[in-house]
Amino acid sequence: MAQVTPTDGRPATSKEVGRRARVAPRVASLPPSGIREFFDLVQTMDDVISLGVGEPDFRTPWHVCDEIIDSLERGRTAYTSNQGIIELRTAISGYLQRLYGVEYDPNSEVLVTNGVSEGIDIAMRATLCPGDSVLVPEPCFVSYSACAWLAGGEAIPVPTRIENGFRLRREDLEAAVRPNTRSLMLGYPSNPTGAVMTRAEMGEVAQFVLDHDLLVYSDEIYDRLVYDGHQHVCFATLPGMRERTILLNGFSKAFAMTGLRVGYTCAPADLTEAMCRIHQYAAMCCSTSSQIGAAEALAHGEGEVQRMVADYDQRRRLLVGALKDMGLDCFEPQGAFYTFPSIRSTGLTSREFASRLLEEERVAVVPGTAFGPCGEGHVRACYATSRENLRLAVDRIRRFIDRLH
Amino acid sequence: MADRANLKVDIARILEADCRLSPDEIGRMLAVPADVVAREIAEMEASGAIVRYSARINWDKLDGPERVFAFIGVQATPEREVGFDGIARRLVHFPEVHSLYLISGAQDFDVVLQGSSMRDIAHFVARRLAVIPGVRSTATQFVLQTYKRDGDVLMDAEKPDRLSVTP
Numbered sequence A: 001m002a003q004v005t006p007t008d009g010r011p012a013t014s015k016e017v018g019r020r021a022r023v024a025p026r027v028a029s030l031p032p033s034g035i036r037e038f039f040d041l042v043q044t045m046d047d048v049i050s051l052g053v054g055e056p057d058f059r060t061p062w063h064v065c066d067e068i069i070d071s072l073e074r075g076r077t078a079y080t081s082n083q084g085i086i087e088l089r090t091a092i093s094g095y096l097q098r099l100y101g102v103e104y105d106p107n108s109e110v111l112v113t114n115g116v117s118e119g120i121d122i123a124m125r126a127t128l129c130p131g132d133s134v135l136v137p138e139p140c141f142v143s144y145s146a147c148a149w150l151a152g153g154e155a156i157p158v159p160t161r162i163e164n165g166f167r168l169r170r171e172d173l174e175a176a177v178r179p180n181t182r183s184l185m186l187g188y189p190s191n192p193t194g195a196v197m198t199r200a201e202m203g204e205v206a207q208f209v210l211d212h213d214l215l216v217y218s219d220e221i222y223d224r225l226v227y228d229g230h231q232h233v234c235f236a237t238l239p240g241m242r243e244r245t246i247l248l249n250g251f252s253k254a255f256a257m258t259g260l261r262v263g264y265t266c267a268p269a270d271l272t273e274a275m276c277r278i279h280q281y282a283a284m285c286c287s288t289s290s291q292i293g294a295a296e297a298l299a300h301g302e303g304e305v306q307r308m309v310a311d312y313d314q315r316r317r318l319l320v321g322a323l324k325d326m327g328l329d330c331f332e333p334q335g336a337f338y339t340f341p342s343i344r345s346t347g348l349t350s351r352e353f354a355s356r357l358l359e360e361e362r363v364a365v366v367p368g369t370a371f372g373p374c375g376e377g378h379v380r381a382c383y384a385t386s387r388e389n390l391r392l393a394v395d396r397i398r399r400f401i402d403r404l405h
Numbered sequence B: 001m002a003d004r005a006n007l008k009v010d011i012a013r014i015l016e017a018d019c020r021l022s023p024d025e026i027g028r029m030l031a032v033p034a035d036v037v038a039r040e041i042a043e044m045e046a047s048g049a050i051v052r053y054s055a056r057i058n059w060d061k062l063d064g065p066e067r068v069f070a071f072i073g074v075q076a077t078p079e080r081e082v083g084f085d086g087i088a089r090r091l092v093h094f095p096e097v098h099s100l101y102l103i104s105g106a107q108d109f110d111v112v113l114q115g116s117s118m119r120d121i122a123h124f125v126a127r128r129l130a131v132i133p134g135v136r137s138t139a140t141q142f143v144l145q146t147y148k149r150d151g152d153v154l155m156d157a158e159k160p161d162r163l164s165v166t167p
């Protein structure tokens, strides 16, 4: 991207000042987010029923807000320690111990971050060297490859497919791994597919990790949102994995706290210390109010989590059932709050399907390609919206598909 | 699969939130066949577990006739054999009695009255309630504003904004 100062007498625009490119090539070469593009399109329209969100439709549990309000009244608005308030780190450690039996020392192995988003970023920056590659199973959350790239590394996509229930198989990993591969990104339960992995399947992945001497970033932000009796497998509990895993989790999804921006990393002390070194300079600490809210969520939020999960489960069945009735090949999601139906039978590409559905019926779903090229032929529809909205959306999608045939 | 032992409870919870859902939809939500749901509902109707189906109305949003609510704390003397039930039986069938509770504490009953005006309610207290044998005192508290009723927030709190497409 060559930039020159104009010589034709026009006033210089800000992009043209100076003789060198102002934006770093690594940033300039990041492809635009497919989600962002679609969001801009949706923004131009009224009356859209959106199944395009990636966040809970529940309000943050009020006891959490109440605790935050109280803390503000007491003036608790100063910086916290870089790692986060010790009450929260201790609560996180206890919570993971209760849920999965995994032990992390709150003093040296837990770091509170500005959402899992920051966790992904600092985990990769702390561990990747220029030229390293990261295996990234796709379709997946949009940040993984971008963060790997910004950290100086490179993502190697590992496609997963509907035929295999979007599960990650060892043979797919073996086909993708390279000599420069440093680490593996895991994101189960999966956004956008809703796929989960069993302990046996994760065991295969763990063996692969050992054989290739890799590190693992395990984004388990949807760990509590699992259905049909599925038990979430915390990757660090697999033999040999705790030492190699940076566990990433947060409060956005299970506790309906997206805008409060609290997440955490759990990892062996050396990795935690490395991540904290970046975090202390780039972020200082997570919002004090939000940390207080998060500690309250862990202390008293379990009932609300279960109530929300039960509700998502019912809506999941409604949406999956309706999509199947329309003749769409819809994989049965067992986690998160997304469905990822195949729209191949319509003959449209993901983008065409999503844009036409939006224009003709005012329903927003996200093209599968926003989550990686192998998302082609799918769209992501989120069921974290009211039953009334789901019912309306389903009627409109049905009408749209009937018209195509 | 829903836990069959709690199926009635699960169905009742769903209906309590939205009684317009069909057995088919409820069946889907619980992964149970629609005819099973229909049968469970019929049984709950027959046993009186489902009392009736109705809509929650925020009357402040309607230009209908005025409705006034009052809570009446009643102190009463229990009767031999029936305790407080005798007084309750005298009260429950009045259409003005919206709800009736036996409560602990300084009062014995909490009577929720519904009328078309304060006078209406004052009248009912004086003519019907205070004169029941065994009623020793009444304390009338008129409702000035309803913020929340039966779990529904009736304040005009604005809906939190959500972006329409996010990762």
Ligand SMILES: Cc1ncc(COP(=O)(O)O)c(C=O)c1O
Pocket: A054, A114, A115, A116, A117, A118, A141, A187, A190, A191, A219, A221, A249, A250, A251, A252, A258, A261, A262, A263, B167
């Ligand atoms: C898989 C996944 N990881 C991470 C995030 C980011 O979460 P946070 O709000 O904690 O930054 C999301 C949000 O959509 C997500 O879906």
